[in-house]
Amino acid sequence: MKHTIAVIAGDGIGTEVMPAAISCLDEIAQIHDLSLDWNHLDWGSDHFRATGRMLPVDGLETLSTHSAIFLGAVGVPDIPDVETLWGLLIPIRREFEQYINLRPVRTLPGVPSVLRDERPIDLVLVRENNEGEYSEVGGRAYRGLPQEAAMQQALFTRHGVSRAARFAAELATTRSGRVTSATKSNGIIHSMPFWDEIVAETLAEYPGLTLRSELIDALSASLVLHPWDYDVIVASNLFGDILSDLAGAVAGSIGLSPSANLNPEGRHPSMFEPVHGSAPDIAGKGIANPIGQIWSGAMMLNQLGAPRAAAHLEAAFEAALAAGVRTRDLGGTATTEQMTAEVISQIRAL
Amino acid sequence: MKHTIAVIAGDGIGTEVMPAAISCLDEIAQIHDLSLDWNHLDWGSDHFRATGRMLPVDGLETLSTHSAIFLGAVGVPDIPDVETLWGLLIPIRREFEQYINLRPVRTLPGVPSVLRDERPIDLVLVRENNEGEYSEVGGRAYRGLPQEAAMQQALFTRHGVSRAARFAAELATTRSGRVTSATKSNGIIHSMPFWDEIVAETLAEYPGLTLRSELIDALSASLVLHPWDYDVIVASNLFGDILSDLAGAVAGSIGLSPSANLNPEGRHPSMFEPVHGSAPDIAGKGIANPIGQIWSGAMMLNQLGAPRAAAHLEAAFEAALAAGVRTRDLGGTATTEQMTAEVISQIRAL
Ligand SMILES: CC(C)[C@H](C(=O)O)[C@@H](O)C(=O)O
Ligand SMILES: CC(C)[C@H](C(=O)O)[C@@H](O)C(=O)O
Numbered sequence: 001m002k003h004t005i006a007v008i009a010g011d012g013i014g015t016e017v018m019p020a021a022i023s024c025l026d027e028i029a030q031i032h033d034l035s036l037d038w039n040h041l042d043w044g045s046d047h048f049r050a051t052g053r054m055l056p057v058d059g060l061e062t063l064s065t066h067s068a069i070f071l072g073a074v075g076v077p078d079i080p081d082v083e084t085l086w087g088l089l090i091p092i093r094r095e096f097e098q099y100i101n102l103r104p105v106r107t108l109p110g111v112p113s114v115l116r117d118e119r120p121i122d123l124v125l126v127r128e129n130n131e132g133e134y135s136e137v138g139g140r141a142y143r144g145l146p147q148e149a150a151m152q153q154a155l156f157t158r159h160g161v162s163r164a165a166r167f168a169a170e171l172a173t174t175r176s177g178r179v180t181s182a183t184k185s186n187g188i189i190h191s192m193p194f195w196d197e198i199v200a201e202t203l204a205e206y207p208g209l210t211l212r213s214e215l216i217d218a219l220s221a222s223l224v225l226h227p228w229d230y231d232v233i234v235a236s237n238l239f240g241d242i243l244s245d246l247a248g249a250v251a252g253s254i255g256l257s258p259s260a261n262l263n264p265e266g267r268h269p270s271m272f273e274p275v276h277g278s279a280p281d282i283a284g285k286g287i288a289n290p291i292g293q294i295w296s297g298a299m300m301l302n303q304l305g306a307p308r309a310a311a312h313l314e315a316a317f318e319a320a321l322a323a324g325v326r327t328r329d330l331g332g333t334a335t336t337e338q339m340t341a342e343v344i345s346q347i348r349a350l
Numbered sequence: 351m352k353h354t355i356a357v358i359a360g361d362g363i364g365t366e367v368m369p370a371a372i373s374c375l376d377e378i379a380q381i382h383d384l385s386l387d388w389n390h391l392d393w394g395s396d397h398f399r400a401t402g403r404m405l406p407v408d409g410l411e412t413l414s415t416h417s418a419i420f421l422g423a424v425g426v427p428d429i430p431d432v433e434t435l436w437g438l439l440i441p442i443r444r445e446f447e448q449y450i451n452l453r454p455v456r457t458l459p460g461v462p463s464v465l466r467d468e469r470p471i472d473l474v475l476v477r478e479n480n481e482g483e484y485s486e487v488g489g490r491a492y493r494g495l496p497q498e499a500a501m502q503q504a505l506f507t508r509h510g511v512s513r514a515a516r517f518a519a520e521l522a523t524t525r526s527g528r529v530t531s532a533t534k535s536n537g538i539i540h541s542m543p544f545w546d547e548i549v550a551e552t553l554a555e556y557p558g559l560t561l562r563s564e565l566i567d568a569l570s571a572s573l574v575l576h577p578w579d580y581d582v583i584v585a586s587n588l589f590g591d592i593l594s595d596l597a598g599a600v601a602g603s604i605g606l607s608p609s610a611n612l613n614p615e616g617r618h619p620s621m622f623e624p625v626h627g628s629a630p631d632i633a634g635k636g637i638a639n640p641i642g643q644i645w646s647g648a649m650m651l652n653q654l655g656a657p658r659a660a661a662h663l664e665a666a667f668e669a670a671l672a673a674g675v676r677t678r679d680l681g682g683t684a685t686t687e688q689m690t691a692e693v694i695s696q697i698r699a700l
Contacts, residue, residue: 082537113466115466136538140540146509148508149505149506150506150543151540151541152504152540154501154502154503154504155501156501159496184591185432187440187484188440188485188488190489191488191502194490194498194500195500221596224464224600225464225604242566242592245568246571246574246596249575
């Protein structure tokens with residue numbers, strides 16, 4: 001089966017880690033008899049400078065015909081994030097109903113956790129990716145006057161919460177069966193008791209699973225104190241955003257972490273991107289760590305229905321790290337190219 | 351000058367750490383020639399069971415005549431948090447315009463940080479404590495129907511944000527001069543660019559200070575990766591709630607952390623409480639760590655205009671920890687009473 005992938009390398013190190021990941025994916029495709037066709041789109045900040053838009057007018061239409069979207073990173077110092085992100089990332093997440101943002105976090109060979117206690121961490125953040133605290137509703141009144149105020153409406157729907165909870169439940173049945181739900185329902189926040197109810201209702205359909213709701217403040221502390229106790233964590237848009245960066249930092253893997261913006265039913269293409277940004281400070285030097293992009297590629301293979309190819313690619317980059325090849329961010333000296341070559345040789349060896 | 355303090359020991363270990371802290375404060379008062387008068391109020395969950403209220407009808411009126419409120423902990427397993435917290439804690443915070451929640455976080459002698467890197471941490475969270483994400487506005491529609499939805503309005507005012515920012519700025523002038531503001535303004539969240547603007551505007555009046563705004567997701571990660579780089583952090587109600595627990599966990603001091611709910615102008619009494627809860631699992635055993643309550647007492651002395659007494663008390667509990675006396679939560683065997691006795695003997699020795 002042939003898969004046509006829309007490639008948006010974007011800005012900064014996005015343009016360096018993208019070719020690295022594609023060469024690993026091409027290698028994997030050959031071994032697993034997959035046909036991956038790359039359609040390179042030059043959207044990003046240069047395109048914005050030239051046209052005033054991050055996405056062309058028919059950009060979403062163009063993307064819609066692809067099997068998946070493979071994104072590097074967008075963002076440059078001289079254009080506000082709000083343009084680059086809300087001009088590209090967020091419209092894609094929303095238009096294509098990518099209502100799950102999936103972020104695995106685990107300790108990796110040769111990548112030390114910041115914690116003194118070295119127990120392995122292996123958890124997955126299931127973040128609701130379309131609604132909640134990130135609703136479009138809000139604004140500002142009385143600009144410049146003493147009574148000036150700004151409002152942001154958090155909006156949670158049964159539709160939105162239950163499908164996120166269901167995804168987390170299904171995922172948990174393939175793992176330990178433990179689901180933690182991030183909440184803040186001990187106070188006035190009106191939306192969180194609703195979140196709790198819908199999550200509990202949905203999980204009740206899965207008798208094999210256990211559900212624990214934890215307050216976001218206590219959960220943030222627990223992810224520092226005993227992250228190895230967590231498996232699947234389901235969280236709202238904002239809480240998931242915070243917890244995934246936090247857990248990645250704890251595991252030491254934040255610069256290597258992948259993410260998948262999923263439309264689980266496959267009605268629309270899903271999008272795969274590393275958690276790291278365009279990193280203007282190290283762009284152009286050929287020293288960026290390509291693992292986040294490669295790992296995102298493995299998540300893409302999973303979504304494309306090739307789990308064995310995905311597992312092969314993951315095993316290969318883990319083996320490359322275990323072999324001691326490290327980029328500068330991990331205290332090594334390997335270039336992007338050297339790291340990629342090692343992953344490719346591990347793909348062949350495994 | 352005579353200070354009459356309203357004492358609400360509350361529930362669980364609140365009733366154990368409160369007498370411990372009071373005996374330390376009495377000792378300090380004698381040395382520094384302060385007159386502290388304790389007015390014990392038996393409000394808490396038993397009062398709720400008997401009367402259906404956490405606070406008596408005239409409770410706030412009663413409290414209003416005191417110089418300060420010294421709170422232990424409220425909450426028991428069989429009464430929902432929403433009753434105990436919104437029936438007591440939150441009305442006090444709001445009625446008395448305790449618009450700052452101040453939470454110092456630092457590494458303490460003999461209390462290991464969870465981090466491998468042992469650099470000392472010494473920061474203060476300045477949390478806006480009256481508005482923001484915790485507004486009263488919100489609700490639920492279409493209960494039980496497929497289109498059911500819940501809403502929570504975050505509401506930020508110029509009045510509310512600027513006074514929090516001003517407090518942080520004033521505090522920073524007594525410390526390193528570095529202020530970090532927690533934000534989330536790279537997305538759609540309408541309220542945070544407003545937060546950023548007001549914070550920047552307020553800080554601009556203090557030319558000696560430097561201000562850095564950091565996105566809440568990145569900041570959460572940074573507090574795990576290099577917490578020693580932070581000094582004063584100003585944050586909204588929800589972000590401050592999350593960050594203070596997180597930073598406390600990183601420093602290893604979450605069970606020992608104090609907090610002050612301040613009405614900085616002193617128009618109303620301020621309230622001092624440890625960050626830990628009523629800990630029903632260890633209540634009644636005499637093994638609770640009293641440091642959080644004692645430290646909260648030191649913050650109270652500061653607010654009462656006795657900074658030298660406050661510093662004396664802080665030095666004493668640090669010396670007690672340095673001397674190796676530890677309660678069970680810190681891996682020791684000392685009882686609440688033994689720990690308290692050591693603090694008192696350090697007060698006398700210093
Ligand atoms: C109990 C709860 C409402 C409260 C809060 O979020 O403010 C608590 O977590 C705190 O930090 O004091
Ligand atoms: C860029 C920003 C809007 C985004 C988010 O908060 O979703 C980012 O932090 C992420 O996690 O992908």
